[in-house]
Each structure stands twice: as structure tokens, then as C-alpha cells.
Amino acid sequence: MSWSSRGLIGGWIAFVLACIVIISRAEFSTDLSAFLPRSPTPAQQLLVDQLREGVVSRQILIGIEGGTTDALAEMSRRMAGKLRRDASFVAVNNGENVGLERDRDYLWHNRYLLSPAVDSEHFTAAALRRALEGDLQLLSSSAGILARKILPQDPSGELLRLLDQLEGQAKPAMRHGVWFSKDDKRALLVVQTRSAGYDIDAQQSALARIRAIFADVAAGAGAARLLVSGPAVFSVSTRETIKRDILRFAIIATTLVSALLLVLYRSARILGLALLPVASGALAGLAAVSLGFGSVHGITLGFGVTLIGEGVDYAIYLFTQLTPGTAAGNTLDRIWPALRLGVLTSVCGFSAMLLSGFPGLAQLGLFSIAGLIVAAAVTRWVLPALLRSGFSARAVTALAPKAAFLARRAPALRPALLLAIALATLFLLLRRGPSWDDDLARLSPIPVREQALDAQLRRDLGAPDVRYLVVISASEQEAALQASEDVGASLRRLAGAGLLEGFESPATYLPSHRTQRARQAALPSADRLRENLEQAQSGLPFRPGLFQPFLDDVSHAKGQALLGRVDLQGTNLATKVDALLVRRPAGWSAMLPLRGVADAAAIAGQMGAVPGAQAVLLDLKRDAGRLYQSYRREVLKYSLSGAAAIVVLLFASLRAGRRVFDVVAPLVAAVIVTSCALLLTGHGLSIFNLVGLLLVVAVGSNYSLFFDRRVDSGTDRERTIVSLMFANLSTVIGFGVLSFSNVPVLSAIGSTVGTGAVLSLVFSAILARPDDLAARSDGS
Amino acid sequence: MISGSSLRPTLRGLLCVLAVIALACGAVQAETPAVAWDLKQLMESMRRVKTARAAFVERRYLGIVSGPLESSGTLRYDAPDRLEKHTVLPAPEDLVLAGDELTITNEAKHQRRTLALQAYPTVWAFVESIRSTLAGDLPTLHRFYNVELDGDAARWRLVLKPRDASMQAAVSEIRIVGSGNRIATIEIIEPEGDRSVMTITAEGR
Numbered sequence: 001m002s003w004s005s006r007g008l009i010g011g012w013i014a015f016v017l018a019c020i021v022i023i024s025r026a027e028f029s030t031d032l033s034a035f036l037p038r039s040p041t042p043a044q045q046l047l048v049d050q051l052r053e054g055v056v057s058r059q060i061l062i063g064i065e066g067g068t069t070d071a072l073a074e075m076s077r078r079m080a081g082k083l084r085r086d087a088s089f090v091a092v093n094n095g096e097n098v099g100l101e102r103d104r105d106y107l108w109h110n111r112y113l114l115s116p117a118v119d120s121e122h123f124t125a126a127a128l129r130r131a132l133e134g135d136l137q138l139l140s141s142s143a144g145i146l147a148r149k150i151l152p153q154d155p156s157g158e159l160l161r162l163l164d165q166l167e168g169q170a171k172p173a174m175r176h177g178v179w180f181s182k183d184d185k186r187a188l189l190v191v192q193t194r195s196a197g198y199d200i201d202a203q204q205s206a207l208a209r210i211r212a213i214f215a216d217v218a219a220g221a222g223a224a225r226l227l228v229s230g231p232a233v234f235s236v237s238t239r240e241t242i243k244r245d246i247l248r249f250a251i252i253a254t255t256l257v258s259a260l261l262l263v264l265y266r267s268a269r270i271l272g273l274a275l276l277p278v279a280s281g282a283l284a285g286l287a288a289v290s291l292g293f294g295s296v297h298g299i300t301l302g303f304g305v306t307l308i309g310e311g312v313d314y315a316i317y318l319f320t321q322l323t324p325g326t327a328a329g330n331t332l333d334r335i336w337p338a339l340r341l342g343v344l345t346s347v348c349g350f351s352a353m354l355l356s357g358f359p360g361l362a363q364l365g366l367f368s369i370a371g372l373i374v375a376a377a378v379t380r381w382v383l384p385a386l387l388r389s390g391f392s393a394r395a396v397t398a399l400a401p402k403a404a405f406l407a408r409r410a411p412a413l414r415p416a417l418l419l420a421i422a423l424a425t426l427f428l429l430l431r432r433g434p435s436w437d438d439d440l441a442r443l444s445p446i447p448v449r450e451q452a453l454d455a456q457l458r459r460d461l462g463a464p465d466v467r468y469l470v471v472i473s474a475s476e477q478e479a480a481l482q483a484s485e486d487v488g489a490s491l492r493r494l495a496g497a498g499l500l501e502g503f504e505s506p507a508t509y510l511p512s513h514r515t516q517r518a519r520q521a522a523l524p525s526a527d528r529l530r531e532n533l534e535q536a537q538s539g540l541p542f543r544p545g546l547f548q549p550f551l552d553d554v555s556h557a558k559g560q561a562l563l564g565r566v567d568l569q570g571t572n573l574a575t576k577v578d579a580l581l582v583r584r585p586a587g588w589s590a591m592l593p594l595r596g597v598a599d600a601a602a603i604a605g606q607m608g609a610v611p612g613a614q615a616v617l618l619d620l621k622r623d624a625g626r627l628y629q630s631y632r633r634e635v636l637k638y639s640l641s642g643a644a645a646i647v648v649l650l651f652a653s654l655r656a657g658r659r660v661f662d663v664v665a666p667l668v669a670a671v672i673v674t675s676c677a678l679l680l681t682g683h684g685l686s687i688f689n690l691v692g693l694l695l696v697v698a699v700g701s702n703y704s705l706f707f708d709r710r711v712d713s714g715t716d717r718e719r720t721i722v723s724l725m726f727a728n729l730s731t732v733i734g735f736g737v738l739s740f741s742n743v744p745v746l747s748a749i750g751s752t753v754g755t756g757a758v759l760s761l762v763f764s765a766i767l768a769r770p771d772d773l774a775a776r777s778d779g780s
Numbered sequence: 781m782i783s784g785s786s787l788r789p790t791l792r793g794l795l796c797v798l799a800v801i802a803l804a805c806g807a808v809q810a811e812t813p814a815v816a817w818d819l820k821q822l823m824e825s826m827r828r829v830k831t832a833r834a835a836f837v838e839r840r841y842l843g844i845v846s847g848p849l850e851s852s853g854t855l856r857y858d859a860p861d862r863l864e865k866h867t868v869l870p871a872p873e874d875l876v877l878a879g880d881e882l883t884i885t886n887e888a889k890h891q892r893r894t895l896a897l898q899a900y901p902t903v904w905a906f907v908e909s910i911r912s913t914l915a916g917d918l919p920t921l922h923r924f925y926n927v928e929l930d931g932d933a934a935r936w937r938l939v940l941k942p943r944d945a946s947m948q949a950a951v952s953e954i955r956i957v958g959s960g961n962r963i964a965t966i967e968i969i970e971p972e973g974d975r976s977v978m979t980i981t982a983e984g985r
Contacts, residue, residue: 141867143884164891543844
């Protein structure tokens with residue numbers, strides 16, 4: 001072994017060790033938002049953040065179905081009872097009136113700071129007189145018994161006013177005192193975990209507790225089924241899916257590719273050598289992602305499976321082309337230009353992913369680029385150094401003549417192929433281009449089935465289908481609350497004009513200090529209030545001295561400490577405030593969900609007009625759709641740029657328009673037919689399919705390049721065809737295995753590239769020019 | 781000072797009223813008095829009533845107000861489980877008990893509240909006792925109340941005393957006076973001395 005070989009091998013080992021060190025320190029994440037688009041607006045970012053760590057991320061929706069309403073309600077109550085005693089959960093709600101006492105206590109004790117009615121006119125003699133007259137009516141109504149108890153403390157009816165505010169909100173249907181779906185099929189519960197959404201281990205154990213409690217409660221209740229959904233469920237199941245998928249697919253792909261190599265070479269030694277570039281590439285890819293992104297996403301690991309299929313191609317090209325008596329280095333010199341060009345075109349393809357707006361896709365792109373470059377480099381420089389001079393890999397050549405025969409006959413299919421392409425093109429044209437699947441949900445790594453369950457449970461819960469949301473940004477919590485109040489005042493005016501039905505605001509439960517101070521200032525002094533009250537009471541039948549507690553409470557409220565978030569602790573209102581008022585890295589955001597919006601444009605116009613408030617009206621449905629379309633356009637742009645870069649690269653290397661056409665034509669055909677096949681087998685094309693189509697060009701170009709490569713002899717051509725077949729087969733294994741993944745991004749890319757790769761090879765064979773081949777063979 | 785627990789009796793009180801309305805409505809139709817008359821027969825005669833209407837005047841005597849507060853309106857019962865109380869004066873208000881839901885509507889204030897009775901176990905028990913009364917189910921009535929009947933078919937008095945402690949906190953006694961299957965008055969007496977008397981007359985009289 002020469003010194004340079006030793007140097008190369010030493011360098012390679014050092015590189016691999018460095019990669020291992022980096023990877024061993026890497027963090028692995030299964031963060032769901034990585035495959036959501038990088039958010040262009042603060043408001044969208046806010047929603048993604050909420051998904052990651054907000055109250056929403058701690059929420060688990062539970063449905064119990066399969067039983068009579070009586071049985072289901074009983075199970076709901078028993079389950080809720082057990083869950084409430086479990087330390088994993090901070091809030092459990094199934095519609096029972098548990099915990100509402102605390103809400104009422106908060107409203108009752110702080111009614112003069114919370115009531116929107118409190119202003120300087122509220123406690124004048126005239127206003128109190130009107131209130132007392134109203135009280136007399138109230139006492140004779142059905143609410144009289146409540147009114148009688150609290151009247152001495154609250155003659156102006158602030159508590160009822162505050163309770164009315166709470167009443168107006170959407171609630172699930174009730175059966176037997178607990179929440180039910182409207183069709184009575186499911187009892188519903190909502191729980192909130194103690195641990196944050198990103199703490200997947202804790203979420204997993206919380207889910208396990210829920211399942212155990214259900215099993216206990218439902219013991220003997222035969223057909224009862226538990227349904228759980230929510231971000232925690234998604235995180236946990238995605239992690240499980242990814243873990244399972246990666247391991248299973250890595251084993252399957254490695255086994256299949258190894259089997260392929262063994263069939264081809266009948267040598268364990270060559271199998272080991274062929275896997276070296278792949279292994280090095282995979283390590284380099286992971287190390288690069290870890291360095292570039294700070295953490296490695298689980299889906300990136302899953303995507304690594306494709307590298308097994310692609311990376312091994314280079315070794316296959318090398319070993320299949322080796323001839324007895326020729327040094328590996330020489331063989332490589334011969335095939336290197338085509339191989340290098342293949343690597344470069346692939347890199348062009350994956351670069352489009354690297355630049356896309358999806359952090360997750362960018363990881364996949366970086367992983368593949370680093371992996372392929374290292375795999376090719378190891379094949380080029382390390383493998384020859386490891387091989388004895390005169391090493392020959394005796395590929396099983398029995399297949400070669402048959403393959404060559406097929407390849408020679410392939411052009412006979414040209415008319416059929418042209419017809420197929422014409423039909424596919426016509427099909428696409430008739431559909432006015434490929435029909436895009438603009439459902440944002442498809443981008444999610446969450447399987448469609450789980451998404452559907454989640455949507456179902458949310459509908460059941462009557463969780464308001466929040467479409468319109470006013471989002472307010474501010475530097476401080478106080479400023480956010482003040483702005484919420486200003487926007488709220490504007491919204492109330494608009495509601496009066498019939499533009500919307502109502503809205504929710506964090507300031508309803510936690511007014512800004514500004515407002516609380518203003519209300520305190522509006523409360524009259526004890527003497528003044530006593531005078532006003534005496535005047536108001538004259539001639540009414542109320543017992544003298546009855547309202548002393550009212551005088552005491554107002555006097556107390558005038559001097560009481562202002563309310564903060566901490567005062568809400570332990571109430572259901574705290575949950576609401578936390579959902580609507582969120583701390584962000586750069587300040588605070590308040591969200592005001594709107595109900596019954598009649599004229600969104602007019603409301604949006606008003607939001608800009610609220611002085612001092614940075615408020616925007618979000619139309620989640622429209623904005624999400626637009627967001628998706630803008631990302632699709634972006635990905636399309638990058639994909640086309642990637643494809644253009646590949647063509648430029650081919651021109652630069654091949655230097656002949658005709659040869660470039662020969663290489664590109666089969667790829668274009670493969671892309672057209674693959675898109676057509678995807679559309680015919682069901683849904684529209686997603687962004688991930690689009691990325692897959694680009695990869696068809698990037699990966700498929702390797703095959704047509706080799707078909708194009710000048711060959712020295714008939715046997716060389718046979719070897720080329722066999723190596724292409726096996727390289728193609730290994731790529732198809734890598735991507736094809738992924739198409740069985742439960743993770744949508746992996747299965748979309750896997751099925752697209754798998755189909756496209758086979759088609760590019762077949763089309764390359766069909767479109768190759770036999771006469772040309774002969775001419776080139778003669779000429780060289 | 782008040783807490784949530786002291787707010788809840790509200791509904792209990794409310795349902796007490798409704799329960800009595802139910803009894804009242806059920807009894808509006810006249811029927812020939814039986815000779816050997818007892819509680820069982822009273823229940824039976826009520827059970828035969830499928831639908832009824834009546835007018836009412838209710839007077840509430842409250843410790844915090846001098847003199848009674850008066851309200852009036854109409855009552856309606858439809859077998860087996862629908863009761864309505866439509867107050868006209870001094871302020872309109874509609875109470876409708878249908879199935880296991882109680883809906884309170886105040887048109888003037890644009891308010892409409894629906895309460896699931898199951899959310900309030902005491903009320904739930906209470907409503908069951910209403911239904912069992914209307915259904916002539918004396919054993920169930922006994923489960924919730926100590927029932928005493930005195931007088932005869934021409935002039936009888938039913939005294940219901942809640943057995944459950946939390947019910948006792950809201951209502952100490954319900955006295956229903958009637959003749960035949962017609963109820964004349966319902967008096968609800970509360971532990972702290974407040975009481976209300978509802979006088980019922982067949983509509984149109």
C-alpha cells in the first residue's frame with residue numbers, strides 16, 4: 001500500500017471519527033413544526049409557537065364511544081375523577097361543574113375591577129336608583145333566589161354581568177351532565193398536561209396514564225373505545241412512527257441492497273467495501289445537519305434510508321466496470337467524469353430542497369448533498385486505496401447479455417413511449433396543468449387519519465372554528481392588554497353595527513392595570529356612595545342598612561391591589577388567558593378570536609385605525625391557503641431553478657446540444673409520466689411530490705448520463721447496462737421502501753422518486769440511439 | 781361574602797318552584813272525588829292529566845324587602861316531561877323544562893340560558909321526583925321527600941319535606957293545598973324564613 005493510500009485512508013478514518021463525535025453530541029428532535037413552512041408573518045409564527053409550547057400543545061382531547069349515553073357519561077365522570085387526582089394533569093374538563101367555584105370566586109371578589117360597567121356614572125344616585133328598581137324585578141323572577149343572596153353586596157349586579165359575559169361562549173352539547181358530541185355517540189373530555197408539549201417523554205407518560213385510567217374505567221364495558229387526539233398525541237405518535245419507520249426501513253433497505261450486491265458479486269468482501277461509501281456518506285450527512293441546524297430531525301434520519309440506495313450506486317458503477325488486470329484507479333479515471341457529473345446533478349436537485357422554506361426539507365437537502373459528495377469521494381479515492389492492485393470484482397455476468405439484449409430491443413418501444421408521453425401530456429393539459437393539492441394539512445407530518453380524528457373531536461367539542469383572529473403585538477404584557485382593550489372597544493362598536501357577533505379577549509378576565517386603575521378611580525368614596533345610596537333607596541321597600549356589605553366591598557375594591565396573572569391561578573379563566581395572551585421571544589401577543597364575522601374586510605380596515613395598537617386581522621383559512629400557495633410557488637421556482645442548473649451543468653460537461661437532449665429527454669418523459677401516474681392514483685400533487693419530481697431529474701440523470709457515456713466495447717456496454725440496472729434497483733429500493741412510510745413527507749417523496757427512477761432508466765434505454773452507440777464505439 | 785356553593789341553591793330553589801308548578805298544573809282538571817280517598821289515588825288522578833294550562837299569581841315574602849313582591853303569568857304542562865312558566869308581570873320571563881334541560885329566556889334582556897339538569901345532582905334528583913309524581917310513582921317520590929297528606933279529596937294538603945341535606949338547605953317545606961286534582965296554592969318555605977305563595981287558577985276564570 002502506497003504512502004498516499006495510507007494518507008487517504010488515515011484521513012478518511014479521521015473524518016469518519018470526527019463525524020461520529022459530532023453525531024454523538026447531536027440533539028435529535030421530532031418537532032412537528034419543522035415541516036410546516038417557515039412562517040412569514042409574526043402571527044403565523046405565533047400559531048406555530050403555540051403548537052410547540054403553548055397551552056394548545058398541552059391539550060389532549062379525549063372521546064369515549066361505543067355504549068349507551070348513560071354508560072358513556074358514567075365513564076366520562078369516573079375517568080375525569082381519576083384524571084383530576086393524577087399529578088400529570090393540571091386541568092380536566094368534561095362539562096361537570098368542577099372547578100367553576102374558583103372562577104366564580106375570582107369574578108366575585110374582583111367584580112369592581114373586572115366589570116366593564118364601572119365608570120364615574122355607575123354609582124350616582126340616579127344610576128343606583130335604576131339598579132335598585134331592576135333588583136326588585138329580579139327578586140320576583142326565577143333568578144330571585146340568587147339575587148336575594150348577593151343583593152346586599154352587589155346591588156348593581158356586577159357578578160351577573162360578568163357571568164353573562166362567560167355564558168356567551170360556545171360550549172359542547174351536554175348529555176347527562178357531561179360533554180357529548182352532537183350525535184350522542186361520544187362523551188368528550190379535554191385535559192391539559194402539566195408538562196410542556198415539547199417534553200415528549202412526559203407527554204407519552206401522560207397518554208399512558210389516560211389509557212390506563214380508561215382501561216380501568218371501561219373494564220367490563222365491552223365495546224367502549226377510547227379516542228385521543230391533540231398535539232401531544234401527534235408528537236408522541238410521530239416520534240413512535242419515525243422510530244419504527246427508520247429502524248424498519250433501514251433494516252429492509254440495507255438487507256435488500258446487501259442481497260442485491262451479494263447476488264451481483266457473490267462476495268462478502270465486496271459487499272463490505274460497497275457499503276463503506278454509503279456509511280461514510282450517512283455519517284457525514286448527519287454531522288453536516290447537526291452542525292448546520294443544531295439538531296437532527298427524526299424525519300431526516302428516515303430520509304437517510306434513500307442514501308443507502310443512492311450512495312451504493314457509485315460503488316456498483318466502480319465494481320461492475322472493474323476489469324481483470326486493470327487497476328481500480330484506472331477504471332475510476334474512466335468512469336469518473338460521468339460519475340462526477342451524476343453527483344453534481346444530484347446536488348443541484350437537493351440544493352432546491354436546501355433553499356426551500358421548510359426547515360425540515362432543508363435538512364433533508366443538506367443531508368443528501370453532504371452524504372452523496374462524501375459517498376462519491378470515498379468511492380473515488382478511498383476504495384481504490386483499499387483495493388489491491390489487480391483486484392477484480394467478478395460481477396455475475398450471466399445477466400449481462402440478456403440485459404444488453406433487452407436494452408438493444410428497447411428502442412422498439414419508442415412509438416409506444418411517445419404515445420404514452422403524448423397521452424400523459426394531453427391529460428395534464430386537459431387538467432390545465434397538474435392539479436395542486438393545496439391542503440395545508442398534507443404538509444403536516446401527521447397522518448391523515450389522525451388529523452381527521454382531531455378535526456372530528458374539535459367539531460364535537462364545538463371548539464369554535466376559529467377562522468378570524470385579531471392578533472396584537474406589544475412589547476409588554478400591560479401594553480398588550482391595553483391594546484386588547486382598545487381593539488375590543490372598536491370591535492364592540494363594529495358588533496353594534498352588525499359586522500360581527502362577538503369576540504373573546506384576554507382583557508375580559510385580566511384587564512390592564514390602566515383600566516383597573518381607572519375603575520378604582522371611578523368608584524366613589526365611602527361617604528359619597530352612602531349618600532347616593534340613601535337618595536336612591538328612598539321610597540323603595542328595601543330594609544334599612546341592607547346594603548352595608550355593598551358599601552364595605554366598594555370601599556375595599558377602591559384600595560385593593562391590582563390584579564395580575566397570578567390572581568387567576570387555579571381557575572379555568574387562567575387557561576383562557578394563557579391561550580389568548582402569550583409571551584413571545586420579542587414581547588407579547590394577544591389574540592382575540594372573533595365570532596360570527598359578517599364583513600371581514602371592514603373589520604380588517606378598522607384594525608389598522610386603532611391608535612397605538614399593532615393589530616392585524618388574520619383569516620386563518622384564507623391566509624393558510626395563501627401561505628401554502630406561496631410556498632408551492634417558491635418550491636416550484638427552486639425546483640425549476642434546480643432543473644435548469646442541471647441542464648446548464650450537462651451543457652457544460654457534454655458540450656453538445658444533442659447529447660444534452662439525449663440525457664434530458666428520458667428524464668422529462670419520466671417526470672411527465674410520473675406526475676400523470678400520481679394524479680391518476682388519487683390525490684393532487686403536494687409540495688413534497690413536487691420536490692420528488694425534481695429528485696427524479698436529479699437522480700435519473702445519472703442513468704441517462706451513463707447511457708450516454710461513450711463506451712469502448714460491447715462488453716463495456718453490457719457491463720454499463722448491468723451496473724445501471726443494479727444501481728437503479730438499489731435507488732428504487734431506497735426510495736421505494738420510504739413510500740410505505742406513515743410519515744407523509746417521506747411516503748410522498750419515496751413514491752414519487754421510486755416511480756420516477758424506474759421510468760428514467762427504462763425510458764433512457766428506450767430512447768438511447770443504437771446506431772449512435774455503434775458509431776461512437778467505432779469512433780473511439 | 782359569597783362563594784360558588786352558596787350560588788348553587790339558586791337552581792335548587794328554582795326547581796322547587798318548577799316541581800310545584802308541575803303538581804299544580806297536573807291538578808287543574810277537575811275530576812269526581814273518589815270515596816275512599818288517599819295519597820295513592822291523588823297520584824293516580826294526577827297521572828291521568830296529559831295537558832293543562834293555568835294562570836298564577838306568586839307572592840314572595842323576603843326578609844330583605846318589606847311587603848310581598850308579586851308576579852303573575854301562565855303555566856302549562858304537557859305529559860310526560862314538559863313544563864312551562866311564562867311570567868308576564870312585572871317583567872316577562874319564560875322558563876321551559878323539557879326533558880332534562882331547563883331553558884330560561886328573557887326576551888327583554890336578549891338572554892337565553894339552557895341548563896343541563898344532570899350538572900346539578902340535587903336538582904336532578906328533584907326533577908326525577910317531579911316526574912315520578914306526575915307519573916304517579918309514589919315510591920320514587922318517597923325516595924326524595926317525606927310526604928304527608930291530610931284533609932280529604934274535597935280539601936287536601938300535601939306537605940313535602942326534602943330528605944336530602946343539601947335540599948334541606950334550600951327548602952324546608954313545600955305545602956300544596958288543593959281540592960280534587962286541582963291545586964289551589966303552593967307554598968314554599970325556606971330555612972331562613974323567606975317564603976313564597978303561588979295561587980293558581982284555571983285559565984279564563
